[in-house]
Amino acid sequence: MAKNLLIVESPAKAKTIEGYLGKDFLVKSSYGHIRDLVKTDDAIDTAHDFVQKYEVPADKRAVVNELKKLAKDAETVWLASDEDREGEAISWHLFETLGLKDDKTKRIVFHEITKPAILKAIENPRKIDYNLVNAQQARRVLDRLVGFELSPVLWKKVKPSLSAGRVQSVAVRLIVDREREITKHKPTAAFKVAAIFSTGNAKELFRAELPERFDKEADAQAFLQACINANFNIKSLDTRPTKRSPAAPFTTSTLQQEASRKLGFSVSRTMTVAQKLYESGKITYMRTDSVNLSDTALNAASAEIHSAYGDKYHQLRKFKSKGNAQEAHEAIRPTYFNQHSISGDSSEQRLYDLIWKRAIASQMSEAQFEKTTARISISSRSEEFVANGEVMKFDGFLKVYMESVDDDQEVNMDDESDNSILPPLTKGQQLSLKELKATERYTRPPARHTEASLVKKLEELGIGRPSTYAPTISTIQNRGYVVKEDRDGKPRDFRVLSLKNSNVIAETKTENTGAEKAKLFPTDIGGVVNDFLVEHFKGIVDFNFTATVEKQFDEIAQGLQDWTKMIRSFYNPFHEEVQNTIQNADRASGERLLGTDPATGKNVYTKVGKFGPLVQIGEAADDQEKPRYASLMKSQSVSSITLEEALELFKLPMKLADYQDKEVVIGVGRFGPYVKWGEAFISLPKNEDPLSVTQERAIEIINQKIEVDAPVAEFQGHPVTKGKGRFGPFIKWKDLFINVPVRYNFDTLNEAEINELIEKKLEKEAGRYIQNWEDEKIALENGRWGPFIRFGKNMLKLGKNPATNQKFTPEELAVLSLDDVKKLITEQMPDAFEPKGKNKTKKPAVKKKK
Numbered sequence: 001m002a003k004n005l006l007i008v009e010s011p012a013k014a015k016t017i018e019g020y021l022g023k024d025f026l027v028k029s030s031y032g033h034i035r036d037l038v039k040t041d042d043a044i045d046t047a048h049d050f051v052q053k054y055e056v057p058a059d060k061r062a063v064v065n066e067l068k069k070l071a072k073d074a075e076t077v078w079l080a081s082d083e084d085r086e087g088e089a090i091s092w093h094l095f096e097t098l099g100l101k102d103d104k105t106k107r108i109v110f111h112e113i114t115k116p117a118i119l120k121a122i123e124n125p126r127k128i129d130y131n132l133v134n135a136q137q138a139r140r141v142l143d144r145l146v147g148f149e150l151s152p153v154l155w156k157k158v159k160p161s162l163s164a165g166r167v168q169s170v171a172v173r174l175i176v177d178r179e180r181e182i183t184k185h186k187p188t189a190a191f192k193v194a195a196i197f198s199t200g201n202a203k204e205l206f207r208a209e210l211p212e213r214f215d216k217e218a219d220a221q222a223f224l225q226a227c228i229n230a231n232f233n234i235k236s237l238d239t240r241p242t243k244r245s246p247a248a249p250f251t252t253s254t255l256q257q258e259a260s261r262k263l264g265f266s267v268s269r270t271m272t273v274a275q276k277l278y279e280s281g282k283i284t285y286m287r288t289d290s291v292n293l294s295d296t297a298l299n300a301a302s303a304e305i306h307s308a309y310g311d312k313y314h315q316l317r318k319f320k321s322k323g324n325a326q327e328a329h330e331a332i333r334p335t336y337f338n339q340h341s342i343s344g345d346s347s348e349q350r351l352y353d354l355i356w357k358r359a360i361a362s363q364m365s366e367a368q369f370e371k372t373t374a375r376i377s378i379s380s381r382s383e384e385f386v387a388n389g390e391v392m393k394f395d396g397f398l399k400v401y402m403e404s405v406d407d408d409q410e411v412n413m414d415d416e417s418d419n420s421i422l423p424p425l426t427k428g429q430q431l432s433l434k435e436l437k438a439t440e441r442y443t444r445p446p447a448r449h450t451e452a453s454l455v456k457k458l459e460e461l462g463i464g465r466p467s468t469y470a471p472t473i474s475t476i477q478n479r480g481y482v483v484k485e486d487r488d489g490k491p492r493d494f495r496v497l498s499l500k501n502s503n504v505i506a507e508t509k510t511e512n513t514g515a516e517k518a519k520l521f522p523t524d525i526g527g528v529v530n531d532f533l534v535e536h537f538k539g540i541v542d543f544n545f546t547a548t549v550e551k552q553f554d555e556i557a558q559g560l561q562d563w564t565k566m567i568r569s570f571y572n573p574f575h576e577e578v579q580n581t582i583q584n585a586d587r588a589s590g591e592r593l594l595g596t597d598p599a600t601g602k603n604v605y606t607k608v609g610k611f612g613p614l615v616q617i618g619e620a621a622d623d624q625e626k627p628r629y630a631s632l633m634k635s636q637s638v639s640s641i642t643l644e645e646a647l648e649l650f651k652l653p654m655k656l657a658d659y660q661d662k663e664v665v666i667g668v669g670r671f672g673p674y675v676k677w678g679e680a681f682i683s684l685p686k687n688e689d690p691l692s693v694t695q696e697r698a699i700e701i702i703n704q705k706i707e708v709d710a711p712v713a714e715f716q717g718h719p720v721t722k723g724k725g726r727f728g729p730f731i732k733w734k735d736l737f738i739n740v741p742v743r744y745n746f747d748t749l750n751e752a753e754i755n756e757l758i759e760k761k762l763e764k765e766a767g768r769y770i771q772n773w774e775d776e777k778i779a780l781e782n783g784r785w786g787p788f789i790r791f792g793k794n795m796l797k798l799g800k801n802p803a804t805n806q807k808f809t810p811e812e813l814a815v816l817s818l819d820d821v822k823k824l825i826t827e828q829m830p831d832a833f834e835p836k837g838k839n840k841t842k843k844p845a846v847k848k849k850k
Contacts, residue, residue: 007081012276028066194210195385245397293331302314308340370393435498486516491511613631740757786798796829
């Protein structure tokens with residue numbers, strides 16, 4: 001038995017570290033958190049300094065039992081969870097749950113998984129930092145109290161099954177507020193004037209703009225008319241050197257933002273890929289708000305720049321972190337600067353490339369430019385055209401990397417940009433006008449948030465920390481308060497005035513405006529919940545309050561504040577606010593009066609109901625006739641639907657003529673508009689208006705569905721069908737859905753290819769199962785980290801063979817009986833096979849505090 005047990009959080013990290021340490025070390029994984037607050041109301045004792053009650057989840061009992069036994073036999077236990085507050089809390093939970101002794105336990109931290117870093121950590125152990133633990137405990141307790149007390153309020157006052165969180169509610173408010181800014185925006189038009197000039201040499205053409213805008217078309221036309229016979233001269237030339245400096249190495253938030261802009265990654269995907277890179281020893285720790293690089297890293301970057309690019313490309317820089325950086329972490333960087341690329345899947349390679357380039361560029365020379373501004377006089381007008389040009393004199397860090405920007409505010413009203421370079425010009429030089437246009441352009445509303453820009457905003461406001469950005473953005477989408485989606489734009493006419501052959505020609509053109517890609521939109525229920533919280537719990541959704549709480553967590557981490565006093569100062573007034581709201585607040589539905597129904601004279605409302613957004617004709621209290629209801633379509637919103645659009649919805653469901661002796665009905669359901677043919681529901685194509693569906697179109701949709709569902713082949717006596725789903729094209733055989741890779745031509749799949757796809761799937765499924773008892777919903781399966789037991793939706797770790805006290809061999813697993821497996825399940829889930837509602841240990845009733 002090894003003298004030393006070293007415990008990390010993930011199996012991948014354990015595997016990497018095990019290769020660096022000798023036979024005296026056994027490296028094991030805790031698989032993340034090993035215990036959590038109990039799910040019941042008594043998880044936190046608010047009357048006694050917020051003492052918490054923890055439990056080990058069923059799927060972690062086997063892990064805990066194994067670690068307990070190993071810890072008992074080891075001379076020293078090394079707790080090597082991550083170096084942030086959450087990692088410190090995991091070490092504390094391990095210490096408490098495993099019953100470790102202080103004199104036999106050492107805590108180590110490292111920000112990169114390399115042999116030198118691990119060995120250095122072993123040489124410099126410390127004790128658990130309880131200030132960091134307390135800071136994490138304070139966050140966990142505060143968030144649990146907010147969630148457990150606010151959620152029931154929302155169930156009673158808004159809609160069942162809703163939930164609320166401290167940071168998540170602020171994030172939703174940012175999305176809702178931005179959407180309302182966009183809705184309120186009234187675009188105003190102005191004419192932008194641009195010209196193409198020539199020096200007399202046919203190849204020397206350049207572009208210039210008029211800084212002023214004309215509000216009226218008549219004024220723009222008058223300007224163009226005045227330019228018909230005007231002379232244009234270079235009034236002044238200004239040439240000056242400029243330089244551009246590289247950005248700092250990545251923090252968590254800047255990595256999430258740049259990976260979104262450059263790679264199209266979601267925030268959660270970025271963190272998942274970064275975690276893999278960290279655990280395999282390729283990058284430093286990925287949850288950090290520091291931009292510092294260690295002296296070792298600076299020296300390594302310097303050596304690589306000198307070697308790869310030359311001496312003139314190196315410039316030492318030491319970036320300073322913001323004051324709220326949690327601990328003395330490093331920025332995210334490659335562990336080895338001489339590794340320009342890595343092996344791995346495409347996502348890992350692309351993200352590593354981004355991290356390497358950003359880190360190496362931060363230590364490279366400035367890019368140097370020469371910028372020229374020319375002002376051009378007009379003999380017939382007082383205005384002046386301005387032309388800008390820029391020439392790169394030395395590329396510096398741009399040889400490696402250029403930072404992207406968000407489209408937060410699209411200032412440029414035209415797609416055309418400045419000249420990259422101007423031709424040789426002299427003061428007083430006469431120019432000839434080649435082209436002159438005045439284009440109508442509209443002001444734009446603020447840009448909707450992407451996941452990346454939301455992270456940036458949260459960081460600017462001081463809300464959340466590196467470990468919370470990704471979970472926050474995932475949570476608000478999973479709860480249905482926010483959706484990330486593409487939306488089509490709408491056509492809009494604009495005017496263009498052109499000066500050609502001494503004549504001003506006016507044209508009307510059309511552009512697409514308002515199209516969005518992967519932007520965050522609030523849902524109707526998100527808007528209603530936000531308004532309710534803003535009205536009744538201003539502190540929870542107040543930006544300053546949330547940022548102040550984060551600063552208090554920082555002070556607790558530094559030992560400057562007692563965490564229980566901080567929680568008490570928040571909880572007492574918050575709890576009173578909850579009780580007052582439950583007793584006195586009205587129900588919230590976002591109800592809005594749209595007008596009256598011309599046919600009945602009754603009021604028409606829109607609101608969020610129990611099953612989602614709807615419109616209603618009539619009053620709920622009207623005893624004579626019940627109100628009529630209709631669901632909103634997916635593209636419609638309670639906040640923007642009009643009376644006319646609402647009345648159209650009552651035409652649905654719309655019955656058409658029967659087809660092939662089956663009833664045809666057009667309607668809108670939970671998953672959007674559909675054609676119902678007999679008992680079959682067929683979704684309408686995206687953006688198709690259900691009210692415009694004719695009998696002929698309905699039959700066309702039905703026939704398309706029949707064709708898609710028709711068998712394309714047969715395998716072992718069972719039909720094979722084709723389809724396209726959420727994850728791309730597939731074939732279906734029996735109950736198996738088999739994805740069709742891109743190397744196959746889905747439209748022309750032949751029988752041999754279909755047989756090949758099914759056989760490969762069956763072969764893979766056969767390798768997955770060691771044994772399978774389908775009737776009992778129990779299986780022994782091969783997983784990424786070894787064999788495990790699948791019991792319903794639970795995945796249970798396979799412990800040691802009780803007979804040998806060793807790991808099960810493949811031969812032993814192959815002959816395990818169902819009863820043997822049930823015993824192994826019962827060890828981890830004692831009540832697994834008890835009849836529901838019977839023989840279960842009753843928990844003592846807990847009186848709720850008033």
